[in-house]
Amino acid sequence: MPGNSPAKVAVSTTINGQSHDFLCQPRQSLLEVLRDTLQLTGAKEGCNNGNCGACTVLMDGEPVNSCLVLAVEVEGKQLTTVEGLANKGVLHPLQQCFLEGAALQCGICTPGFLVAAKALLDKKPNPTEEEIRFSLAGNLCRCTGYDKIVRAVQAAAEQLQAEEAPLPSSAAHQQAQQQQ
């Protein structure tokens, strides 16, 4: 019924490694709560219906359109937003490669691309161009023609691979055993 706003619900969640408690109405999207309630405005509103990917965040490591997730659904979840990519004053290699590769023009889609690309590289450190294009197909960019975005993700993948100094084979074997 118009005017009768539904009662608010308390939600506890983890965002970029920090615990957050907030109150929200059941009808509010995660995007709305991130931006308006928690002032985390890095996730952008481009379409509000899951088509453009500008609001992409990670929920338990999976990329989701935060405009399509109800805020009440993130109870107990681990969220990562673009604000969580840089680590104590050091940009994530993806962020650095986007800058060096001029992979943004207006920048409105950039947070979504960065988060979606992180999800890809977390799972697949050495993706092919085809895999990058497939994984980022849910993120729209109208400025760049995607060329420099794909190249920046390739460059970041190479950089991340190089950073993970190859372990001597015995050490790698030991580590594998420990994980088992």
Add this chain to the structure above:
Amino acid sequence: MQGSPISYSDKKYQVLGTRPIRHDGTDKVTGRAIYTNDVHFPDMVHGKILRSPVAHARIKSIDTSAAEALDGVVAVVTVKDWPDLKDKMADLGEGAVNLAELGANCMAHDKVLYKGHAVAAVAARNVHIAEEALALIRVEYEELPSVLWVQDAMHENAPILHPNLRTDHMGKPGDHPTNIAKHLHFETGDVDAAFKSADVVVEREFKTATVHQGYIEPHNSVALWNEDGKLKIWTATQGSFTCRHQVAELLQIPISNVTVTPCEIGGGFGGKIAVYLEPVAALLSRKSGRPVKMVMQRDEVFEATGPTPGSYMKVKLGATREGKLLAGDATLAYDAGAYPDGVIGPGCMCVFSCVELPNARVHGYDVCLNKPKTQAYRAPGATQAAFAFESVMNELAESLGICPLEFRLKNAAKEGTRRVDGPVYPRVGLIECLEAAKNSPHWNTPLEGPNQGRGIAAGFWFNIGLKSSVTATVNHDGTVNLLEGSTDIGGTRTSIAMQLAETLGISAEAVHPKVVDTDSVGYTDVTGGSRTTFATGLAAYEVGLDLRKQLCQRAAILWECDPSEVTFKEGTFVHQDKSLTFQQLAAQLPETGEPVVGRASISKDVSTNGFGVHLCDVEVDPETGKVRVLRYTAIQDAGKAIHPSYVEGQLQGGAVQGIGWALNEEYYYRDNATMANASFLDYRIPTCYDLPMIDTIIVEVPNPDHPYGVRGVGETPIVAPPAAVAAAIYEATGVRMFELPMSPPKLWKAISEKNA
């Protein structure tokens, strides 16, 4: 593939041509950059607009009482709250605008002219309550017949949108009601005689669908009308001063009462020059006494903001057996949308712009119909015209048995060529672009496989000059703060700062550019017309000269000599055996007097010229009509590429918008004149999975109208793609397509008819 530019200049630069990280980059990769939707005030309320569900109707009544009574609603406005604007015109830099029509487009008066036309607006505690309130507003419509296609709207029995409209025939008014707002006519030479003497003549008709700019950030604005009468606006606009002017005129308040802060802008492409939300948010703020934020939803962006015209075109070209063009005749009819003044003018100016054509005639028609008012979209009007013209060029080349690239080289516009609308080109770079195409790896690699084809097309767009202002302050650490009024949509802070850095002999990083509000810098025209790097860059060069002069005077004080005896060379101030770098001199400035502040403003009437040539390889699935772009190369004369990465980015982005226009973008209308695909999912701009890498070749033929030879590059890249894609499809299938988009159903049908 991105290599070094092919340069036709022997000038050497320190900063220009390098690829520094953009100044605003870190803010944009960390999510810290402030776009309009990120502006927040503690007592802010949210506005929403009620829009017409029908395409054409008289508004009989509006009852807002139930909405006003809803708890949480703080203001409701309708057209009753607007000043009466008569037929007042305002010059907004890129041309005159009829204020009554601009106002009526923001909030319908007695009639709604398209589905999505704004009818009323509500501000409420939150967006959900505002939406609930919209549902409580009762509007009674008397529906009228509507018209959606430009040729139908030109018909004498068509439903009339504006009963008082008369056709403007090159300044002379017509005598009967019509939807044809304007008839343009350009002619040079003896066209009919030239066609008679031509050995080969090709004439074709073309149609293009309405398409949208498709910026990812929807229109959004925040307005705060203070109790002292001062109105503050934060908004996504390509021109803060143009926005200020429109809002002040629409609300009939002094421009000095309005401050517009241009926030970071999430794409514009010409569609964020006219105001939509700003005056509505202002009125809601005045009525409620609260700051008001308004954010469009995506269907509102498609249905109520500027798409670019659908068009009908007929182009005829005649040439000698040897392949010399003799005559051209073009008729272009572009829809203007609901109100007059679409983009037919530049369409007419561009249609024959890539060739030397001694005998040419163009008729252009600006036509109103029941779609949203069209707006500029990247080289407005040129892409449609180039699709028609370049397609006829390709067919003519085939008829003559000449390679389409050689045919273009033989007839290319060059220095001294007169365009059909009058202007004579100074030094331009089309021939150099064609040579670059001819020598490119792409052109020299054969296609492999069945159902593949390669196409070529050229494109042209202007660089407008207009007005720009900048101020610059020298810091004691040897850096310079640069204040400018040009909204930065794609890296222009950096391309402008680099021109100042070059002028002062300092690094790009030593200049700190900032885009400021309309109270904080001199008047600056829109970021549009490919003018920003060119014209505001020119202002940055001029302010560099101003600072250099002042610093020579300061060095003279230190060295106790006459300022005329101090010279500036390669970043160093010199007098006899004494010298100081910019940084060294900056450190000593406090000893020499007052702070050093420079200023520059420019007003350029010139329109300079940007040419490009595109190559496209496709593979067509004959079973479905689906086209896959296999390889693409965009070649363009940038004059001097200030920051090559961002020039490449413009070429790539423009090419991909053109590919989308060519292959699948269109406003798809239902029988009841409403748009069926008003979402990104259904309208479907290209995704990265649809595309290959986009290769670029930058050609540098210096622009004689700029000290560093700069040409704006933003718009030309969208012009050639549809014709280049069409030519590739023809080579792959033997089918010539005369209609955009060349979507699978249309292409499949054409292939089936050919095979039948």
